[in-house]
Amino acid sequence: MAEHDDEGVKVGGVSIGETKQVVAEAPEAIPEINALESPDGYGHVVACRDGYELKRLGGRDEGRRVHIFDDIETFAAYLKRHADGDETEILLGDDGVQAALDPKVIDPETIDCKLDPHPTFAAWSEAFGSPLSQREFHALARGFRDALEDEVGILQALRVMSVARKGEVTSEIDETGATRLNLVTDRVEMAATVPPEFVLKTPIYRGIVDEDGDTITYDIEILVTINVEQMQFVIEAPGLPLAQAQARQDAAMMLARELGDPFQVGLGTLVLAERKVFEEIDEAE
Numbered sequence: 001m002a003e004h005d006d007e008g009v010k011v012g013g014v015s016i017g018e019t020k021q022v023v024a025e026a027p028e029a030i031p032e033i034n035a036l037e038s039p040d041g042y043g044h045v046v047a048c049r050d051g052y053e054l055k056r057l058g059g060r061d062e063g064r065r066v067h068i069f070d071d072i073e074t075f076a077a078y079l080k081r082h083a084d085g086d087e088t089e090i091l092l093g094d095d096g097v098q099a100a101l102d103p104k105v106i107d108p109e110t111i112d113c114k115l116d117p118h119p120t121f122a123a124w125s126e127a128f129g130s131p132l133s134q135r136e137f138h139a140l141a142r143g144f145r146d147a148l149e150d151e152v153g154i155l156q157a158l159r160v161m162s163v164a165r166k167g168e169v170t171s172e173i174d175e176t177g178a179t180r181l182n183l184v185t186d187r188v189e190m191a192a193t194v195p196p197e198f199v200l201k202t203p204i205y206r207g208i209v210d211e212d213g214d215t216i217t218y219d220i221e222i223l224v225t226i227n228v229e230q231m232q233f234v235i236e237a238p239g240l241p242l243a244q245a246q247a248r249q250d251a252a253m254m255l256a257r258e259l260g261d262p263f264q265v266g267l268g269t270l271v272l273a274e275r276k277v278f279e280e281i282d283e284a285e
Contacts, residue, residue: 076258
């Protein structure tokens with residue numbers, strides 16, 4: 001009767017005359033599994049013998065380093081040192097940049113870079129479309145007064161509205177569309193003219209500069225609506241999407257300058273979709 005040794009190999013004895021020979025029966029060979037490059041040039045395919053299962057083993061995702069950069073300069077320096085410009089795919093979206101170092105391999109390494117909004121733009125964009133009290137709008141306008149093209153009229157109107165609760169305030173719109181506020185109390189009479197729009201000059205992304213190293217700013221037209229009865233302002237920026245689109249293009253151009261040839265930078269979002277590497281075959285076929 002055949003027995004098994006410690007390694008699982010079948011061992012048996014065969015007698016020929018007075019000579020006894022030991023015969024070992026090797027176990028069935030385990031097939032070698034190799035990942036082959038897909039014919040379309042993207043990803044890989046794996047083939048295995050019928051009756052065997054493929055299992056995902058831990059490894060690459062466990063404890064691996066993830067790089068997320070805060071500025072374009074260091075992001076570009078890392079790519080120039082560790083990436084192949086002919087193979088790397090780089091796409092710039094609304095919130096950041098993503099680079100796939102070798103998009104043809106399974107689970108390619110991706111490097112990210114954040115695009116943080118400039119503090120001035122972030123503060124104003126949060127206020128767009130929402131009613132602002134006199135106190136809130138005054139804090140916003142005074143805190144970023146250097147970014148306003150005509151801060152005098154806005155701040156003067158805010159001062160009028162700040163004391164309007166103690167008296168009677170009337171409003172009228174002149175032929176230019178500006179709103180004129182008139183305040184009358186027992187002690188003081190005040191007047192201020194609020195323009196129907198003003199220009200906000202601000203960068204959109206932090207750290208984006210032109211070829212000369214100067215910070216890139218954008219002129220964003222702000223429309224002003226005043227609710228005199230509620231003592232509230234509403235500000236809107238209908239042209240904001242155009243300014244944001246231009247800001248993305250400027251950020252992409254800056255990154256392309258930092259990287260140089262042969263790197264290419266596109267606008268969009270990098271999505272790593274799951275690809276089906278095998279299909280079940282219907283035995284009835």
